[in-house]
Amino acid sequence: MTIQVAYSEKPQPQSAVSEISSQLSSSKPVAVFFFASPIFSPDEISSAMKNAFPEATVVGCSTAGEIVTGKMLKNSIVAMALESDEIEGIASDVIDLSDRKSPAKVAIDLAAKFGEKPMDLDVEKYIGMILIDGLSLGEEKVMERLGDILNITIIGGSAGDNLEFQKTWVYLEGKAYTNAAILTLIKPGCKFDIIKTQSFNRTEKILVPTSVDQEARGVHEFNGKPATEEYAAALGLPEDEISTRFMVNPVGLISGDEPFVRAPYRVEGKSIFFHCQVQKDIELELLTPIDIVEDTRRAILAMEEKVGAIKGLINFNCSERTCLLTQAQKCDEYGALFSDFPTVGFSTYGEELIGHMNNTATMLLFY
Amino acid sequence: MPGKIIELIDKLIEVRSNGNPSLESTTRTKLLLKGIDARKYTSSSEDDPVIIEKIYQISEEMCVKL
Structure with missing residues (x-):
């Protein structure tokens, strides 16, 4: 079964999630990743998504704009459902950003769920995805601490709130957290790679x-x-x-x-x-600067030449890139770059890959 | 004796990457993000005790015994 994506622009959490659930009704996901506009109540959207996919690990965050196959959206929710063909194993937990020891503890606990020590996780077999409170100023410390005890790639983004800069949220298994990060350790059942492009x-x-x-x-x-x-x-x-x-x-x-x-x-x-x-x-x-659309097109084409057809892609795209695309009226062009394979993503307040960075798109792809 | 800094950096990278070129590059980036730019040091670089101490501290954080 292929990776499936869905989106809804309905403004009520329950209606939006019903629409997502209905679009994904043929999927039996083991993991659902979702990115939701801050127009949705954090508790309601997280709870509704878990209720809709009770058998799956459900992970998400608030955004400053959403991305789904072929489109850049605003005030929507987007979701990707992955089945056991793509996800052989998955484990997630909450990192408390007020606790200096929390990143290492969570990494150790998650690795143990796969019967491994953090440093022994094979970089070819595992990948980590992190979603983190985008207003916490905590990204560097968390990424550094995770990088100290893990060799696997950690990729992700900082949650947003539509450029209001008031509060951002991360979601796990029906709950909503702030001043926190969600670390997800994934053992994909297919091959995976990353794209990093900053234009x-x-x-x-x-x-x-x-x-x-x-x-x-x-x-x-x-x-x-x-x-x-x-x-x-x-x-x-x-x-x-x-x-x-x-x-x-x-x-x-x-x-x-x-x-x-x-x-x-x-x-x-x-x-x-x-x-x-x-x-x-x-x-x-x-x-x-160089042209974001052309630079991203080149990066995707280079990846397709390297790996062949992409089965699914998660795009952590900086909100400042989204602002530049909006100013240049190129959001449609940018969205169209992701028309040929299932895509979800969001406009972030920071991007993570090895460390914390800005004005970049980091992408996790399965092939 | 000059060159201690690059010796320690090379050792840290070698142990941590265990011969994997991709991990070697990642470890160099991790060091840079922690404030150690490996490109700045050669076998004739002065043995700055502050930098040497910082590398030992980083190696401990990265679970590498130098």
């Missing part, structure tokens, strides 16, 4: 954070000078215009040839604050 080019303009407030995600100085001055100089712009370029000219932490994007979003005095932590003395490179 930026490197510029070779280097900014070294020489004075930072790591916890607050702030940079006071680049290259030993006030952060706003150096960022403006790198752009060749007056200092008072830099905030107009934050979305299109973020900076990248370069690993190999791959940028891990850190997005600036506000100025306070001469300091710049980011949606991601920045390490002192670690070089960052100014990035310049």
Whole structure:
């Protein structure tokens, strides 16, 4: 049986879930992943989804926009149902972000459900999916701690709330949580891979954070000078215009040839604050944008050439990319890139892959 | 004696990746995210005690005995 997806734009949780359930009536899922607009009451939507799929592991989160096969949506719920052909084993649990030891404990417990120690989980056989409160500022710590004790890939996204920035939610087995993350350990029954694309080019303009407030995600100085001055100089712009370029000219932490994007979003005095932590003395490179649709098209085509037909894809797409696509009136074009295979996803407040990043799309695909 | 930093980094990566090139690359990224840029160090790099201490701390976090 193929992976199936469904969506509903009905505004009432029960009606929306009934529509989802009806579209997936021929599926006997072992896992259901859903992404729901914050217009739905968190408790009601989570509970209704679990009631609709009592035999499945049901995991989800709130969003800043949804993605389903061929479409980008707003104020909807999207869901993917996976059967035992695609999911040989699955286990999920809640990470309490107020408890420093919680990520490791959850990773150990989930690995034990597969009879393994965390470090012994085979990277070719297992993958982790994480959905995390997008307003917690906790992504780096969780990803770092999980990365310390796991070799498997952890991919996912930070929950959103339609750019209201009030409260975001993660869902597991009928309950709703905030200041929490849901870690799901998956043993797929088919092959899997990942796509990471950020649609930026490197510029070779280097900014070294020489004075930072790591916890607050702030940079006071680049290259030993006030952060706003150096960022403006790198752009060749007056200092008072830099905030107009934050979305299109973020900076990248370069690993190999791959940028891990850190997005600036506000100025306070001469300091710049980011949606991601920045390490002192670690070089960052100014990035310049390329067309999101064309770049994503290339990434998908390259993956299809590598793996053949994609059976299903989960897209964690940054909400700032969605804003740029909306401004360019390219949401339909972007959605259409995902027409040929079952897709769900959402507009995120941050993307996870090895670590936490911004302005990126991380995608988990089955083939 | 210079070069201690890159020696420790190489050892940490070797142990953690166990010969898997994909894990080697991932481990380098994890180190970078923790504030250690392996590309900055060579066999002639000064033995900065602050960096050496940081690498030992990271190795402990990553369950690697150096």
